[in-house]
Amino acid sequence: MPSLPDVMTPEIEKLAAAQAGQGASAPQDQTRDALFEWLLRTGDNALILGHRVSEWCGHAPALEEDIALANQALDLIGQCQLWLGLAGEVEGRGRSADNLAYLRDAGAFRNLLLVERPNGDFGHTLMRQFLFDAFHIELLDAAAASPDARIAEIAAKAKKEVAYHLERSADLVIRLGDGTAESHDRMQKALDALWSYTGEMFHDDAHDRALAEAGVIALPSSLRAAWDRTVGQVMAEATLRLPGDVWQHGLTGAGGGKRGVHSEHLGYILAEMQFLQRAYPGATW
Amino acid sequence: MYAQLVKSEGVKSRDEMSPEEIAFQERIDRGEKIEPKEWMPEGYRKTLIRQIGQHAHSEIVGQLPEGNWITRAPTLERKAILLAKVQDEAGHGLYLYSAAETLGVSRDELLERLHSGKMKYSSIFNYPTLTWADIGAVGWLVDGAAIMNQVPLQRTSYGPYSRAMIRICKEESFHQRQGYDIMMKMCAGTPEQKAMAQDALNRFWYPALMMFGPSDKDSVHSAQSMAWKIKMNTNDELRQKFVDQTVPQAEYLGLTIPDENLKWNEEKGGYDFSEPDWSEFFAVIAGNGPCNAERLGARVKAWEDGAWFREGLMAHAEKARSRRIAAE
Numbered sequence: 001m002p003s004l005p006d007v008m009t010p011e012i013e014k015l016a017a018a019q020a021g022q023g024a025s026a027p028q029d030q031t032r033d034a035l036f037e038w039l040l041r042t043g044d045n046a047l048i049l050g051h052r053v054s055e056w057c058g059h060a061p062a063l064e065e066d067i068a069l070a071n072q073a074l075d076l077i078g079q080c081q082l083w084l085g086l087a088g089e090v091e092g093r094g095r096s097a098d099n100l101a102y103l104r105d106a107g108a109f110r111n112l113l114l115v116e117r118p119n120g121d122f123g124h125t126l127m128r129q130f131l132f133d134a135f136h137i138e139l140l141d142a143a144a145a146s147p148d149a150r151i152a153e154i155a156a157k158a159k160k161e162v163a164y165h166l167e168r169s170a171d172l173v174i175r176l177g178d179g180t181a182e183s184h185d186r187m188q189k190a191l192d193a194l195w196s197y198t199g200e201m202f203h204d205d206a207h208d209r210a211l212a213e214a215g216v217i218a219l220p221s222s223l224r225a226a227w228d229r230t231v232g233q234v235m236a237e238a239t240l241r242l243p244g245d246v247w248q249h250g251l252t253g254a255g256g257g258k259r260g261v262h263s264e265h266l267g268y269i270l271a272e273m274q275f276l277q278r279a280y281p282g283a284t285w
Numbered sequence: 286m287y288a289q290l291v292k293s294e295g296v297k298s299r300d301e302m303s304p305e306e307i308a309f310q311e312r313i314d315r316g317e318k319i320e321p322k323e324w325m326p327e328g329y330r331k332t333l334i335r336q337i338g339q340h341a342h343s344e345i346v347g348q349l350p351e352g353n354w355i356t357r358a359p360t361l362e363r364k365a366i367l368l369a370k371v372q373d374e375a376g377h378g379l380y381l382y383s384a385a386e387t388l389g390v391s392r393d394e395l396l397e398r399l400h401s402g403k404m405k406y407s408s409i410f411n412y413p414t415l416t417w418a419d420i421g422a423v424g425w426l427v428d429g430a431a432i433m434n435q436v437p438l439q440r441t442s443y444g445p446y447s448r449a450m451i452r453i454c455k456e457e458s459f460h461q462r463q464g465y466d467i468m469m470k471m472c473a474g475t476p477e478q479k480a481m482a483q484d485a486l487n488r489f490w491y492p493a494l495m496m497f498g499p500s501d502k503d504s505v506h507s508a509q510s511m512a513w514k515i516k517m518n519t520n521d522e523l524r525q526k527f528v529d530q531t532v533p534q535a536e537y538l539g540l541t542i543p544d545e546n547l548k549w550n551e552e553k554g555g556y557d558f559s560e561p562d563w564s565e566f567f568a569v570i571a572g573n574g575p576c577n578a579e580r581l582g583a584r585v586k587a588w589e590d591g592a593w594f595r596e597g598l599m600a601h602a603e604k605a606r607s608r609r610i611a612a613e
């Protein structure tokens with residue numbers, strides 16, 4: 001068998017660049033491309049976390065939790081509709097929120113690795129929610145101050161919902177951390193397992209820097225101090241130990257959900273989520 | 286219905302009643318509401334606990350067949366609508382467990398009876414949701430049948446139950462309209478979508494008719510419940526009303542009800558239709574429906590897997606309480 005020439009590489013790079021909406025662009029397009037990326041990231045976080053949370057529907061440990069989780073998933077899906085709707089507008093190629101949610105493949109999704117982590121036990125789900133909520137609230141708080149009115153308006157609406165998500169997830173993390181030996185142990189394990197997916201939230205890349213320079217969106221790294229404070233306080237009250245300096249996924253090489261390099265889990269989420277749109281192309285529902 | 290086979294005693298004649306029972310019956314006959322702290326016959330209390338409990342269980346088990354399609358809903362809007370619906374059903378469960386609690390039985394006790402198989406939930410939720418059209422059919426037919434039963438129950442004699450029904454009915458009629466809307470989209474869609482809609486109707490028609498419970502001639506428990514206004518109509522009356530209401534809706538969709546004997550009967554002013562296969566109904570109630578094991582299994586698993594969570598919260602509450610006392 002002859003060795004395989006590497007002819008595909010430039011082709012793939014071109015495709016990837018086109019998918020990411022960053023084909024050779026004029027400088028004035030840079031902010032628009034970066035904004036499109038940011039909107040995908042923000043919308044995809046809501047969509048994928050909403051999907052994960054909705055997997056609990058009917059299976060939660062108490063009826064009140066079933067109701068609260070369905071409500072949270074509902075908020076997140078609503079936010080995703082707004083963010084992805086705006087992403088489609090900014091992109092200007094006629095794609096709707098549904099097109100973006102249902103017809104992109106995994107490599108074009110821009111959500112954080114954290115939100116696609118499997119649910120695990122209920123403690124794991126709550127810990128993932130808390131770590132994300134504490135970041136999400138800072139992100140929305142900053143975005144609500146954006147000079148771009150469309151962004152500020154969505155962020156202001158989402159902020160109210162997420163403030164409630166955070167209040168709930170923080171409260172439950174505290175109660176379970178400082179509950180029984182078993183609940184403490186489960187919450188500590190969840191924190192240890194998820195900690196290495198938190199660094200990606202605060203990682204700045206070229207798109208983030210372009211938006212920050214244009215004054216549209218604050219740098220992710222600027223949200224870190226507030227997040228550290230919230231997480232530190234809640235974990236202290238929960239009697240849980242912060243894992244400290246551990247390996248962080250998604251920051252090196254090609255990796256990271258923000259750049260479209262996901263875990264294996266996302267493919268299965270999309271296979272499920274997109275099934276009808278893929279099996280019956282063009283049908284209306 | 287959601288309470289299809291509620292056991293109660295045979296109806297008591299006036300001669301057999303104690304003075305208290307006579308006074309109680311007279312209050313009901315005058316249309317007064319019975320409130321939790323007031324005297325009531327033990328049979329009334331027990332029958333209500335069974336009926337409200339079955340209804341509550343049906344709401345929470347009912348989350349499962351529809352929850353089955355949340356992650357696969359075809360658009361973001363449909364996903365949001367379905368999430369909101371399933372959330373409503375959990376809320377209905379909550380109101381109903383609270384109503385049952387006013388009769389002196391805790392939610393945990395009722396759940397234990399569900400999990401051990403001593404209490405039932407509606408047979409309808411033991412059927413699978415195989416396609417997206419099933420989500421339409423469930424809203425249209427299952428919520429539709431539920432409304433048929435629950436609208437009269439808004440006038441039931443027990444105050445907390447009546448008030449729960451009033452809140453619930455509003456939301457159920459939303460659900461039915463949303464389900465019908467899915468069916469309309471499917472029927473106006475591609476040939477595959479239309480076929481999916483017909484297939485869903487074919488599979489859900491008879492199970493929906495079974496929701497009203499066995500024919501009155503076989504239902505020995507109705508008379509006392511009707512005297513107490515716990516049950517407002519007979520099973521056959523409600524089933525007839527449901528068929529009469531649903532046939533034109535199916536026609537509007539261009540779907541065929543899977544019943545060769547279905548025809549308008551001018552004389553009675555309603556449709557003649559085929560009875561469901563009652564042997565299937567009793568098999569499903571006995572635990573042999575297509576999804577009984579999954580549905581009950583899922584509820585039991587949720588409960589057992591959640592034990593540490595509930596215990597953790599209780600332990601924390603206890604710690605917080607003793608810390609407060611120590612600080613005082």
Ligand SMILES: [Fe+2]
Nearest residue numbers: 344347428431
């Ligand atoms: Fe219902």
Ligand SMILES: [Fe+2]
Nearest residue numbers: 344373374377
């Ligand atoms: Fe309901």
Ligand SMILES: [Fe+2]
Nearest residue numbers: 374428457460
């Ligand atoms: Fe409903």
